[in-house]
Amino acid sequence: MSPERWAAVKAEAAAWDVPSSGRFALGGSGTKSHFLPPPVDPVWRLPAPADPIIQWMPDDQVVVAWAGASVADLQAILAEKGQCLPLPQTGHPDVDGRPGTLGGLAAMNLPHGLEAQCGPVRDWILGVVVRLADGSVARAGSTAVKSVAGYDIHRLFAGSRGRLGIVAAVALRTFPIRALPTTSARAEGGSSDRVFICRTPRADFDDFRRRATRVIASDPASATLWLGAEPAGFQGWMIGPNGRLQPRPPEELDRQAKLRFDPEMRLNLHLES
């Protein structure tokens, strides 16, 4: 990002009407709220930008976009030049995120139907601009696909569920539509108000799939099942309703990150366990 563009982004994020004191929760479109405990504090939502894109370098397959932009709007713009974020549609609403924001996509880092082929969302995130709870605006990472500069602080924000700060903008790697692999993710069952996403080691997947009940969708390539009921005695990676997450992230790492980025403990406290 040029110094002028960075200054403009910083000024815009600094001017948002984020609560200047007290606790608050951060919301996008709320499409993943069933995976989270309900907020106890007032919810502040990112403004939807008039133009999702801050900077686009199609030849480098990199786009910098506002986190408050909808994924669908960004996809439509990227498609004009044959590019996309590789989020395939299985046709099942519990699997294909309903229209939500880029910030929510980054903050949840959930499995998707081309994960085995194109990597997790975390790997597409090359950099972030964040507004911390104290009002300061900072950036981390870069806009280059291959970068060795500095620490990968931006990766901490992928999957952070908004606990550390407000992702204001995100630099993302894009993919050429014509070279997208075919997804092996398939919708298999009805909808559920209690979705569990489970991942096994590849070698255990077929057996797990055979024994599973209430299967909503499956993706053999990434050994992922979307289920409408909690599988008994499951030991692998799982995210479920109301903040259910296993294994929990290492407690000390989690605590230290929270203390560094939100030392006054103001943001998304309903997610602290």
Ligand SMILES: Cc1cc2nc3c(=O)[nH]c(=O)nc-3n(C[C@H](O)[C@H](O)[C@H](O)COP(=O)(O)OP(=O)(O)OC[C@H]3O[C@@H](n4cnc5c(N)ncnc54)[C@H](O)[C@@H]3O)c2cc1C
């Ligand atoms: C065509 C299409 C396909 C898609 N496919 C998938 C898919 O396969 N998998 C998938 O996961 N998503 C997919 N999505 C994206 C999904 O719909 C949502 O965009 C996203 O996952 C959640 O966004 P949200 O705004 O609803 O988040 P919310 O449910 O509002 O928030 C979820 C969490 O993120 C935090 N959060 C929200 N915004 C920010 C921010 N700016 N900074 C920090 N934290 C924040 C919140 O505090 C909360 O903890 C797809 C979207 C489209 C349009």
